[in-house]
Amino acid sequence: MPGARGRTGVLRTPHGEIRTPAFIPVGTKATVKAVLPETMKEIGGQALLANAYHLYLQPGSDIVDEAGGLSTFMNWPGPTFTDSGGFQVMSLGVGFKKVLSMESVGVRNDDVIAKGKERLAKVDDDGVTFKSHLDGSKHRFTPEISMQIQHRLGADIIFAFDELTTLLNTREYQESSLQRTHEWAVRCVAEHERLTAERTHRPYQALFGVIQGAQYEDLRRQACRGLESIVGPGGSGFDGYGIGGALEKQNLGTIVGWCSDELPDHKPRHLLGISEPDDLFTAVANGADTFDCVNPSRVARNAAIYTPDGRFNINVSRFRRDFTPIDDKCDCYTCAHYTRAYIHHLFKAKEMLASTLCTIHNERFTIRLVDQIRDSIDGGYFDELERETLARFY
Ligand SMILES: [Zn+2]
Numbered sequence: 001m002p003g004a005r006g007r008t009g010v011l012r013t014p015h016g017e018i019r020t021p022a023f024i025p026v027g028t029k030a031t032v033k034a035v036l037p038e039t040m041k042e043i044g045g046q047a048l049l050a051n052a053y054h055l056y057l058q059p060g061s062d063i064v065d066e067a068g069g070l071s072t073f074m075n076w077p078g079p080t081f082t083d084s085g086g087f088q089v090m091s092l093g094v095g096f097k098k099v100l101s102m103e104s105v106g107v108r109n110d111d112v113i114a115k116g117k118e119r120l121a122k123v124d125d126d127g128v129t130f131k132s133h134l135d136g137s138k139h140r141f142t143p144e145i146s147m148q149i150q151h152r153l154g155a156d157i158i159f160a161f162d163e164l165t166t167l168l169n170t171r172e173y174q175e176s177s178l179q180r181t182h183e184w185a186v187r188c189v190a191e192h193e194r195l196t197a198e199r200t201h202r203p204y205q206a207l208f209g210v211i212q213g214a215q216y217e218d219l220r221r222q223a224c225r226g227l228e229s230i231v232g233p234g235g236s237g238f239d240g241y242g243i244g245g246a247l248e249k250q251n252l253g254t255i256v257g258w259c260s261d262e263l264p265d266h267k268p269r270h271l272l273g274i275s276e277p278d279d280l281f282t283a284v285a286n287g288a289d290t291f292d293c294v295n296p297s298r299v300a301r302n303a304a305i306y307t308p309d310g311r312f313n314i315n316v317s318r319f320r321r322d323f324t325p326i327d328d329k330c331d332c333y334t335c336a337h338y339t340r341a342y343i344h345h346l347f348k349a350k351e352m353l354a355s356t357l358c359t360i361h362n363e364r365f366t367i368r369l370v371d372q373i374r375d376s377i378d379g380g381y382f383d384e385l386e387r388e389t390l391a392r393f394y
Pocket of ligand 1: 326327330331332333334335336360361364
């Protein structure tokens with residue numbers, strides 16, 4: 001039955017609670033681009049996710065540590081996540097996205113790279129060597145280094161360092177990669193324990209293991225069981241799990257479902273990198289609790305707007321004299337105070353406020369949708385909400 005694995009809950013962190021399912025907006029470099037943290041709070045953001053790779057390169061995790069950790073540094077009093085940097089490091093230059101369409105999946109090849117791109121990262125059994133996208137300087141991440149960086153950044157929820165594969169890798173490569181990710185996970189737990197014991201002046205950080213295994217059921221299930229069995233020298237294990245890796249849109253629910261079957265019910269499950277309305281329903285229905293995605297803000301800066309009737313582009317000329325809000329039913333600040341004509345004008349004039357107003361609206365749209373999904377599970381009308389929402393949106 002669809003929705004059978006859907007669940008609600010509360011995630012408790014040193015910086016506050018997250019009611020799940022929850023959408024976690026992305027502030028890659030410790031800022032949701034163009035929007036104040038206070039505004040993110042007002043639109044219902046419960047937590048923010050920043051990126052360890054970007055903050056390591058700039059300003060440097062030592063500086064965030066000296067500032068008192070990510071939350072203090074960026075003036076966001078609520079819970080924070082950092083991802084391990086693995087995805088950014090390993091997808092550097094190759095030009096692949098997390099959710100792939102069928103058309104982009106062709107021949108199996110272990111050195112896949114998008115046309116016109118140059119690979120900037122090299123994986124070995126101990127870690128990854130990569131070149132900075134900022135200045136080409138050479139760097140190395142290992143599981144231990146990723147843990148040290150994420151402890152200095154100080155987010156409430158951090159992720160184990162994993163190897164990212166694509167759907168184009170061969171089955172043999174997926175198997176060896178999964179083994180490597182498992183060994184890295186063991187090292188992450190041990191280093192996390194060591195750092196937690198050493199840094200008693202900082203609040204506890206929860207460590208999530210990352211499940212890879214691409215589109216293979218046996219590998220995904222094996223990855224879940226493997227991560228669950230890891231116990232560090234001090235007796236601790238993972239506090240939760242992230243479902244990682246590239247996914248074909250049509251397999252998203254199936255893959256999340258396999259993981260939910262295997263993982264313990266009392267630990268949270270984060271799905272990395274989704275925000276499209278149909279993906280959100282599918283993920284929740286199959287047992288995911290939290291999701292992050294950069295898309296609502298990224299597309300907003302390119303004038304793409306989410307509404308209950310679908311996505312449209314505010315840049316086109318038919319909005320020049322449209323003096324209505326983006327969505328007259330929306331409760332966001334942008335829709336309460338501004339017209340489509342004005343926002344259209346801001347984009348045409350290349351004014352910064354255009355990005356701010358559209359990001360506020362798109363983030364509010366996504367957060368509200370997941371809040372509605374949460375209410376629908378408690379109220380027992382998940383299937384109806386899914387049917388109505390998706391029929392209108394698509
Ligand atoms: Zn709005």
